[in-house]
Amino acid sequence: MHVSAPASDPALATLPVDKKRKLQHVHDGSFNALGEQGHRLAREEYLKEQGLRLKVQAKLDEKEMALHEMRNKQACRDKKQADELDVMKTQYRNDIQRYRQETFTAEIENRKLRTRLTQRDITINQLECENNDLRMELCNLKAINRNGHSQAPVTSSRGGPTCVPDKDPEVHSHKHYPHDQAPRENRMFGGFQASEHYAPGTGKIWPRKYGSGANWDLGLCRIAFDTDKTCIDSRCEFRHHLLTANERKYIQLLTPFGPNFLRHIDSCTYAKVMQSI
Numbered sequence: 001m002h003v004s005a006p007a008s009d010p011a012l013a014t015l016p017v018d019k020k021r022k023l024q025h026v027h028d029g030s031f032n033a034l035g036e037q038g039h040r041l042a043r044e045e046y047l048k049e050q051g052l053r054l055k056v057q058a059k060l061d062e063k064e065m066a067l068h069e070m071r072n073k074q075a076c077r078d079k080k081q082a083d084e085l086d087v088m089k090t091q092y093r094n095d096i097q098r099y100r101q102e103t104f105t106a107e108i109e110n111r112k113l114r115t116r117l118t119q120r121d122i123t124i125n126q127l128e129c130e131n132n133d134l135r136m137e138l139c140n141l142k143a144i145n146r147n148g149h150s151q152a153p154v155t156s157s158r159g160g161p162t163c164v165p166d167k168d169p170e171v172h173s174h175k176h177y178p179h180d181q182a183p184r185e186n187r188m189f190g191g192f193q194a195s196e197h198y199a200p201g202t203g204k205i206w207p208r209k210y211g212s213g214a215n216w217d218l219g220l221c222r223i224a225f226d227t228d229k230t231c232i233d234s235r236c237e238f239r240h241h242l243l244t245a246n247e248r249k250y251i252q253l254l255t256p257f258g259p260n261f262l263r264h265i266d267s268c269t270y271a272k273v274m275q276s277i
């Protein structure tokens with residue numbers, strides 16, 4: 001029986017070289033003896049190895065499939081993350097844009113508010129200036145008004161002051177307030193100009209110190225009334241004799257300076273009396 005050469009069998013073509021050589025030996029030497037059995041063994045071994053190779057290939061395919069799926073899943077995750085990142089970036093840019101817009105709007109409002117506040121302060125300042133001017137004007141008018149209703153007569157059967165000064169210190173100490181009916185022994189000191197030079201600390205007590213003005217200037221010597229000394233300057237042009245009772249009553253009404261002035265000159269007089277004892 002003729003058997004075709006094993007080398008032409010596709011099963012033998014894929015066998016390793018050492019097994020081919022072994023089978024070739026069988027073919028050359030004892031194939032005839034072994035015959036079909038040898039060929040069957042070779043084919044069986046070939047199929048066995050083919051099966052193993054296919055199993056390995058199947059596992060390899062399976063692994064590659066799993067790897068592909070993993071890569072695919074990873075790609076999906078990467079894409080999802082990239083999409084989420086894009087969404088976050090877009091949201092972030094929108095937030096920044098909105099924040100800038102809100103900041104810009106707030107700054108505009110702030111500037112407008114500051115402008116209004118400044119304008120309000122300017123208006124308040126103008127009103128305060130006008131108010132101050134009106135107060136000054138009112139004070140001047142009260143001071144100039146010689147027959148003002150505030151000068152109510154004082155009832156005194158013993159020759160007390162015949163009027164009370166205006167209750168407003170700014171009025172009764174004003175230089176234009178006339179003190180028309182105020183008690184005075186000598187009118188010469190109204191607008192009096194001294195002919196002598198007086199050193200600092202001497203001369204006349206300014207009427208402002210007892211709450212009066214230029215129109216009721218008693219011409220009081222500063223040494224005689226404002227210190228515990230006696231004026232011995234023979235050239236002194238100012239008054240040295242004590243205040244009358246009516247003058248004291250009137251000065252008492254010239255708040256707030258008048259009462260304080262009386263207390264002060266009384267303490268000076270007391271000191272002089274004590275020195276003379």
Ligand SMILES: [Zn+2]
Nearest residue numbers: 221223231236
């Ligand atoms: Zn004097």
